[in-house]
Amino acid sequence: MDRDESTSTAASGGPSNSRLPVEVCEQIIDYIAAGWDMGYTVRKGEPHLSTLTSCALVCQDWYYLTWYHLRQIIHLRDRKDVLSLSKTLRAKPRLREVIRQIVISGAFPGECHPIRHLGTFATMLAGKLPMLWRITIEDAEWPTGSVRMEDIGYLATFSSINTLVVRNVILSSAAQLSRLVSALPWLRKLWCNSVSCLQEQQVSPASLPLNSANMEEMDVRWVAPAVEDLFAQISRASRVREFNIGVDDQSDPSSAVSRSQTLLDASSTSAEKVGLEIVSSPIIDGTIDATVGKFY
Numbered sequence: 088m089d090r091d092e093s094t095s096t097a098a099s100g101g102p103s104n105s106r107l108p109v110e111v112c113e114q115i116i117d118y119i120a121a122g123w124d125m126g127y128t129v130r131k132g133e134p135h136l137s138t139l140t141s142c143a144l145v146c147q148d149w150y151y152l153t154w155y156h157l158r159q160i161i162h163l164r165d166r167k168d169v170l171s172l173s174k175t176l177r178a179k180p181r182l183r184e185v186i187r188q189i190v191i192s193g194a195f196p197g198e199c200h201p202i203r204h205l206g207t208f209a210t211m212l213a214g215k216l217p218m219l220w221r222i223t224i225e226d227a228e229w230p231t232g233s234v235r236m237e238d239i240g241y242l243a244t245f246s247s248i249n250t251l252v253v254r255n256v257i258l259s260s261a262a263q264l265s266r267l268v269s270a271l272p273w274l275r276k277l278w279c280n281s282v283s284c285l286q287e288q289q290v291s292p293a294s295l296p297l298n299s300a301n302m303e304e305m306d307v308r309w310v311a312p313a314v315e316d317l318f319a320q321i322s323r324a325s326r327v328r329e330f331n332i333g334v335d336d337q338s339d340p341s342s343a344v345s346r347s348q349t350l351l352d353a354s355s356t357s358a359e360k361v362g363l364e365i366v367s368s369p370i371i372d373g374t375i376d377a378t379v380g381k382f383y
Contacts, residue, residue, distance in 0.1 A: 113152050116142055120156040155181075160188040164195075166204045173211050186216050192226040199257050202227040206238030213244040221250040222271075231259040242270040250276040260286040261313040262294060268321075269296040277321070278306040280333075282314050289316045299324040307350065308333030308364065315346055322353035330354040331362035 107115075119138050136157075143153040163169050176183055191208060193200030202224065222245075242248070248271050258264060261284055268274060290313070302325040307318045315334075322330065332350050347363060354361065 109148050109152075112149060116149070116152045116156070120153075155185045158182060158185055160190065161186055162190045162192065163204060163208060164192055166207050169204050169207045169211060173215075176212070176215055183215055184218055186219055188221045188223065189216070189219060190223045190225065192224070193228065195226070197226055197255075199226055199228040199255065201230060201233045203233050206234040209238050209241040213241040216245060216247075218247060219245055220247050221252065222248055223252040223254065224256055225252070225254040227255070228257045229259060229263055236266060239266060239270045242267075243272055245271070246273060249273055250278070252278045252280075253282055254278075254280045256282050258282060258284045258311075258314075260284055260288060261290050261311070261317045264314065265290050265294055265296055265317060269298065272298050273301075274298055275301060276304040276306075277302060277318075279310050279314055279318070280306070280308045282310040284311040284313045287311065287313050289313050290320065292320060295320055295324060301325065302327050304329040305354075306331040309335050312346065315350060319350050319353040322350070326357040327354050328358060329360045330358045331364075333364040335365075 116139070119135055119142070139153050139156055143150045143157060161172060163172065189208070191202055191205050193202060205224070222242075251268065251271060251274055253264065253267075264279070264282070268277060295317075299321045302321055305318060305322065305327050307315060308331070310318075321327075330350070332347055334347050347365060351361065351363070
């Protein structure tokens with residue numbers, strides 16, 4: 088590790104007041120990091136992440152001990168972030184083996200902004216993150232033409248990506264999601280949450296991702312009907328084992344049941360585990376029983 092174990096300097100420039108040997112501190116920090124569950128995108132306030140962040144501020148030794156743990160997940164909010172990451176990878180090649188997740192989002196958390204830097208990321212870092220297994224796109228708007236499809240094709244060089252999460256995103260059409268899935272040939276898990284479409288035309292079966300048959304786990308909640316239809320088509324073409332569904336229709340509860348039934352039917356021949364969540368005005372219990380019962 089690139090640090091001087093014989094000298095400890097506080098992150099602010101002052102001396103370290105740690106009385107524990109560096110080796111003991113390293114074991115403590117590794118123990119904290121071991122409890123950090125990265126199965127889901129880590130949000131601000133996650134206890135292990137908060138503790139690691141606090142440890143990084145204690146002194147220079149602790150900063151370096153936590154440095155690689157904290158860089159397992161990288162957030163890219165604009166083109167400058169991508170350029171900075173590319174520069175860092177050139178200066179510290181070891182970091183290429185550390186990064187596990189990339190989160191690409193708009194400029195401000197919770198607000199949807201164009202993600203033109205998705206194309207920049209795909210082209211500049213193609214083949215440079217061998218351990219990257221998950222990519223998340225969130226708080227984003229994807230206008231037509233904002234990201235070149237030929238740039239999206241470079242994502243195929245990230246051969247270890249098996250999970251794609253799309254959350255709080257405004258698509259121009261569901262076809263964009265279909266092309267994104269196609270660009271990740273080793274994808275096995277696809278999660279979409281709060282995804283809307285400006286255009287509601289459905290994706291034709293001929294345009295389905297070629298890797299649809301490889302999908303093993305899908306999660307679709309509170310998305311546009313065109314996205315639900317895409318998931319249903321992918322599910323029919325795959326042997327998905329786990330399928331989680333969430334629909335919300337306050338104005339027409341029967342529509343929510345119908346849409347969930349379509350998704351359930353699509354996965355009924357292969358799914359081993361199914362989660363169904365319907366948020367709407369009260370629905371007759373018998374209707375829900377009939378829906379779930381038909382699937383099982």
